[in-house]
Amino acid sequence: MFPLTPKHLSRFREITRVFSEFGFGFILTYLKRPPAEDKIEINEYRLIELAGNLREMLEKLGPTFIKLGQVLSTQKDLLPKPFQVELEKLQDKVTPVSFEVIASYIEKNLGSPLHDIFIEFDENPIASASIGQVYRARLKNGRDVVVKVKRPGVDELIKTDLQILYQIASFIQNKTNWGKINKPLRMWEELKSTLERELDYTGEARNIENFRQNIKYKKLIIPEVFWNFTNENILVLEAVYGIKVSERSQLLEMGIDLDRLARDLVEIFILQILEDGYFHADPHPGNIAITPGGNVILYDFGMIGFLNPWLREMLITLLIGVVRKDFARISELLIELSQREDIIPAEIKKDVREILNRYYFVPLSSLSLGELLKELLNLAQRHEIIIPPEIVLVAKTIIALEGIVKNLNSNLSVAELAEPLATTLLRKRIFKFPSFKKVALDLYNLVDKLFALPEILESSLANLEKAKFTLKFEERQLERQVTSFAKSIQFLAIVIFYAAYFLGSPAILNALPADQKGKIFIFITVVYFAGGYVLWKKHQL
Numbered sequence: 001m002f003p004l005t006p007k008h009l010s011r012f013r014e015i016t017r018v019f020s021e022f023g024f025g026f027i028l029t030y031l032k033r034p035p036a037e038d039k040i041e042i043n044e045y046r047l048i049e050l051a052g053n054l055r056e057m058l059e060k061l062g063p064t065f066i067k068l069g070q071v072l073s074t075q076k077d078l079l080p081k082p083f084q085v086e087l088e089k090l091q092d093k094v095t096p097v098s099f100e101v102i103a104s105y106i107e108k109n110l111g112s113p114l115h116d117i118f119i120e121f122d123e124n125p126i127a128s129a130s131i132g133q134v135y136r137a138r139l140k141n142g143r144d145v146v147v148k149v150k151r152p153g154v155d156e157l158i159k160t161d162l163q164i165l166y167q168i169a170s171f172i173q174n175k176t177n178w179g180k181i182n183k184p185l186r187m188w189e190e191l192k193s194t195l196e197r198e199l200d201y202t203g204e205a206r207n208i209e210n211f212r213q214n215i216k217y218k219k220l221i222i223p224e225v226f227w228n229f230t231n232e233n234i235l236v237l238e239a240v241y242g243i244k245v246s247e248r249s250q251l252l253e254m255g256i257d258l259d260r261l262a263r264d265l266v267e268i269f270i271l272q273i274l275e276d277g278y279f280h281a282d283p284h285p286g287n288i289a290i291t292p293g294g295n296v297i298l299y300d301f302g303m304i305g306f307l308n309p310w311l312r313e314m315l316i317t318l319l320i321g322v323v324r325k326d327f328a329r330i331s332e333l334l335i336e337l338s339q340r341e342d343i344i345p346a347e348i349k350k351d352v353r354e355i356l357n358r359y360y361f362v363p364l365s366s367l368s369l370g371e372l373l374k375e376l377l378n379l380a381q382r383h384e385i386i387i388p389p390e391i392v393l394v395a396k397t398i399i400a401l402e403g404i405v406k407n408l409n410s411n412l413s414v415a416e417l418a419e420p421l422a423t424t425l426l427r428k429r430i431f432k433f434p435s436f437k438k439v440a441l442d443l444y445n446l447v448d449k450l451f452a453l454p455e456i457l458e459s460s461l462a463n464l465e466k467a468k469f470t471l472k473f474e475e476r477q478l479e480r481q482v483t484s485f486a487k488s489i490q491f492l493a494i495v496i497f498y499a500a501y502f503l504g505s506p507a508i509l510n511a512l513p514a515d516q517k518g519k520i521f522i523f524i525t526v527v528y529f530a531g532g533y534v535l536w537k538k539h540q541l
Helices: 008-022 025-032 045-059 065-073 081-087 097-112 154-175 177-184 184-198 200-211 248-253 259-276 309-323 327-337 345-359 369-382 389-408 415-431 436-464 475-511 514-539
Strands: 118-121 132-139 144-152 234-238 279-280 286-289 295-299 304-305
Touching: 008 045, 025 345, 045 065, 065 081, 065 154, 081 295, 097 144, 097 234, 097 345, 132 475, 154 177, 154 184, 177 475, 184 200, 200 234, 200 279, 248 259, 248 389, 259 279, 259 295, 259 389, 259 415, 279 389, 309 327, 309 389, 309 415, 327 369, 345 369, 345 415, 369 389, 369 415, 389 415, 436 475, 436 514
Parallel strands: none
Antiparallel strands: 118 132, 132 144, 144 234, 279 304, 286 295
């Protein structure tokens, strides 16, 4: 059925054996010979049983299939409800690799015996997942750290699995009606991208550094990276401990205000998405801890989202439209995203209205922003509107955040807390004025270009002459006109240059310290005017 190389056959046999073991052998039969109606009939009780089996099967098959299950769990229209429920329970916990193997792997990657780097190293992992294991340790300098170690051989296993899944996805997409509609190769691309990010610990370390350099939130703590002991297979971080955000009773015992904490979390994540355009995209409870002072610690930066300014603007507008149930604005955004020439706006507006009507009387405190976004994304998929993968990642992040917020305070909703943040950001962008520094720099560049204009004109004339263009004006008359025009431009540039200074001088005076205001202002004035004179002499005709 698939052109598998000998390297893949052993793993493929294992996958088919596990499929049959958990009752999914009929899928393999279906793939060999798809029925004409492209449909598998299963009764409800069998469906619930298979849903539980699917989760256990994916966990047994390892990291690639666990991630595949997580991707499938976000595709609401793709699988029946029982499967959605079970896939959301997927656990990435496995029996740890023995410490002897891990110690040897660390020494091989860092090029030194373990005792030359660490004075203490706890042999029992504090976490063991399908891709890596995490340990407590202490460096020679006395700093407490956590050491994240990739499981030996996991890269090759995932590479093999992805190649097998690519062939299966290609077959389904090309040979079945279901595949032609749902495009499994698109899901394969998402799966591949996610796994590649999680396998590169150096990339995760860079993500952490970027977050540390751009922290705007006083209550956010990001662990420090120890680069001397970090590579693509090993990640050594500052040990920062707290109570898991899901441990509600322990947080209350510690005196944490859960309402305040929920609001802080929404602000941290929503502003990362809408203002920074650089956000932690995996906020499940295991990746968030709280200190006794109520500060938020983020762990695991393997999955990060990036949003360009245009996508941030679109998301702000979409968020406000969703919260205000503005179907017309949401429809316009979806149409704007569409690259199809034959799209029918009336159909999109009708479908958006149907979705929003179901939520119309739902109070904001009960509205699931993530679920509503997922419905809109599924609508876009049905209309073959290509949604940027970053937007899909935002929806997943918000869904995870909603679960955390509801656990902390069931009366709060992310939609209710996010709407004023989005509105404030939109207002800021509408009424945002550039800084004096930016205005001055832009004016300087403009004036410099204006001064250079005569040279550009002369160069253009020379090029015209070389190309033997026939000019209707006499050469002398043309040169006279060009010179006159150039001098006018230079005069205009000087006027703009100095006028800008006089207009901006009140702002400069206000920004200067009171005790030195006069002297500093005179100095700035002299430098500015001298700069203008230098520019004028540089380009003078």
